Amino acid sequence: AQSVTQLDSQVPVFEEAPVELRCNYSSSVSVYLFWYVQYPNQGLQLLLKYLSGSTLVESINGFEAEFNKSQTSFHLRKPSVHISDTAEYFCAVSGQFKAAGNKLTFGGGTRVLVKP
Amino acid sequence: EAQVTQNPRYLITVTGKKLTVTCSQNMNHEYMSWYRQDPGLGLRQIYYSMNVEVTDKGDVPEGYKVSRKEKRNFPLILESPSPNQTSLYFCASSLGAGGVYEQYFGPGTRLTVT
Numbered sequence: 001a002q003s004v005t006q007l008d009s010q011v012p013v014f015e016e017a018p019v020e021l022r023c024n025y026s027s028s029v030s031v032y033l034f035w036y037v038q039y040p041n042q043g044l045q046l047l048l049k050y051l052s053g054s055t056l057v058e059s060i061n062g063f064e065a066e067f068n069k070s071q072t073s074f075h076l077r078k079p080s081v082h083i084s085d086t087a088e089y090f091c092a093v094s095g096q097f098k099a100a101g102n103k104l105t106f107g108g109g110t111r112v113l114v115k116p
Numbered sequence: 117e118a119q120v121t122q123n124p125r126y127l128i129t130v131t132g133k134k135l136t137v138t139c140s141q142n143m144n145h146e147y148m149s150w151y152r153q154d155p156g157l158g159l160r161q162i163y164y165s166m167n168v169e170v171t172d173k174g175d176v177p178e179g180y181k182v183s184r185k186e187k188r189n190f191p192l193i194l195e196s197p198s199p200n201q202t203s204l205y206f207c208a209s210s211l212g213a214g215g216v217y218e219q220y221f222g223p224g225t226r227l228t229v230t
Binding site: 009031090092103108109 | 156158160161164175206208215216219222
């Protein structure tokens, strides 16, 4: 079984300031890690994912996340946010085995509000 | 355009009145699932389907039913809705089972049960 904890439910941040969204997970099996973004009144979109290889992964819109196995964390960062980054962000994990189905276990979400 | 569609997008109903939320994908995906989203709890899986006629319970299946008679469709059925099923529901699909396959989400159905 897996669980995901997002340590901040809301993060207000000024435009062009950096932001970090914290995510910790626990699992008895190896996992894949994901960040999803949900813009207001929309569905979830995959922002980035870690499957294997380099522990630092990047998205096309400037976000990055680093997998830290020893600390079981997958924090999301952006050095300079825009108003358009206002959204809710979900960290999720999935077991690496087909027997686990393809279930994503989500954290509770972090609302990011970018202020001008 | 590759997509997952859900209908209706918004639904207000009364306790006990059976309802169905439809989900359809046009990507020939094998794996489909339903999640509900509640504040502070993130998304929790209700049911999933590995292929036609193969379904199984997720983490919160009580009060829900599903069927998978065709590969593209995966309806969610609430036989006797109750107020605690008021939530935002998402259907998702992926090429296969296993976390390596990206899941694609529908736009969501906001259900209110009074």
